[in-house]
């Protein structure tokens with residue numbers, strides 16, 4: 001983002017989560033919302049958005065010009081804090097203003113660049129002494145430590161929504177130094193860049209993250225990247241696939257059980273939530289969890305507590321939850337199979353992994369990566385082989401690609417060329433017809449040409465380059481097909497594959 005990129009704060013403060021958080025902070029604690037715009041060094045101190053019973057303390061302060069300028073002074077100090085100390089700026093902080101009123105400030109980082117912060121405040125601490133306060137204390141909200149940390153969580157989530165929005169709007173492009181990997185995740189395409197910068201931000205908080213994506217898109221890799229990038233990296237990373245057991249077994253696996261709780265429970269057993277205490281718990285396939293277990297997980301998320309099967313004592317844990325699913329949880333909420341409250345609790349930060357077919361640009365770098373991994377260094381794909389891979393839709397995504405490369409390396413023996421003939425049947429013959437249409441936004445004639453080229457190529461591959469049969473399938477004359485093959489230089493591709 002350029003230094004002077006203008007943020008439209010009206011729009012940002014109108015985003016769904018931001019609005020909800022602002023409303024909650026106002027209704028529940030009478031707190032105000034403000035912001036800092038880093039590019040313009042502009043600060044709007046927390047201010048109540050609507051008139052509530054009594055006047056909020058920040059409003060009282062801001063009614064005088066002296067109060068206003070002191071508020072602005074204080075907020076400028078916050079700005080300096082975030083803008084000048086990279087190692088400190090990734091997490092929300094709490095601070096007190098000149099009038100000893102407290103506030104939470106959550107930075108908005110876009111691809112590691114501080115673009116602004118959300119402010120929420122105008123409260124006293126529970127134990128705070130009132131003497132010496134500039135404002136009347138009648139209406140001052142008092143927040144316990146726990147409430148402050150809850151407000152921090154909320155405001156961080158609101159800030160994350162803004163950052164995500166800015167990335168999605170493409171405002172990240174100007175600053176982003178394209179990365180071709182992130183921990184063990186490989187990919188340099190724009191959707192991967194957006195995902196990396198989202199991971200950059202979530203590693204600094206304890207917020208629950210929901211990772212969605214088709215099979216084999218790297219959900220578990222991302223969950224690991226979050227854990228090992230976070231302050232919890234030295235603690236455990238525990239994984240449980242929620243579709244692996246039936247309900248009772250999963251209950252005891254997750255929450256543990258007391259001896260004698262059920263037949264076969266011969267001794268006390270620690271649940272995985274307890275094992276993951278202080279660390280990260282990756283709940284895979286959360287969409288497969290039964291409603292009764294969903295309730296228990298919700299309780300851990302909200303209160304940090306749970307009760308093992310057959311026990312009466314409540315346990316307390318501090319676990320960061322990262323959940324994943326390849327199912328459409330929103331649709332499941334609608335049909336009643338997934339709890340709405342749990343959905344909203346885990347859906348605040350959603351990392352959606354793009355399928356491989358939407359990032360064909362990453363194919364070559366992934367191939368290189370897997371060649372090295374499977375001891376195929378020095379080998380390369382024949383042009384035909386690469387072309388077939390590009391045309392394929394990869395229903396199994398990166399996992400399927402990795403298997404394919406491993407197979408090619410083994411079958412190619414000592415040959416340095418990985419030829420198309422060695423590809424598995426589904427890639428070679430039955431290469432699923434490409435379902436992806438040319439990217440929107442280009443010209444119609446170009447898109448039509450691209451589609452024409454792909455369909456012809458596909459038909460030729462399916463008929464082993466026999467033009468008569470390919471023409472019959474495409475319902476064009478053989479002559480016409482030959483002309484089109486020349487136009488799109490498809491014969492070159494076949495020659496290269498034969499030479500390989």
Ligand SMILES: Nc1ncnc2c1ncn2[C@@H]1O[C@H](COP(=O)(O)OP(=O)(O)OP(=O)(O)O)[C@@H](O)[C@H]1O
Pocket residue numbers: 184185186187213214215216217218219220221222326398399402
């Ligand atoms: N972007 C990537 N870069 C490198 N390897 C990847 C990438 N995405 C996935 N993989 C590899 O593909 C395999 C599948 O990844 P992973 O298990 O994380 O996917 P998943 O989305 O959890 O799949 P599933 O839905 O089947 O559980 C792993 O071996 C992983 O290392």
Ligand SMILES: [Mg+2]
Pocket residue numbers: 219220284
């Ligand atoms: Mg997985």
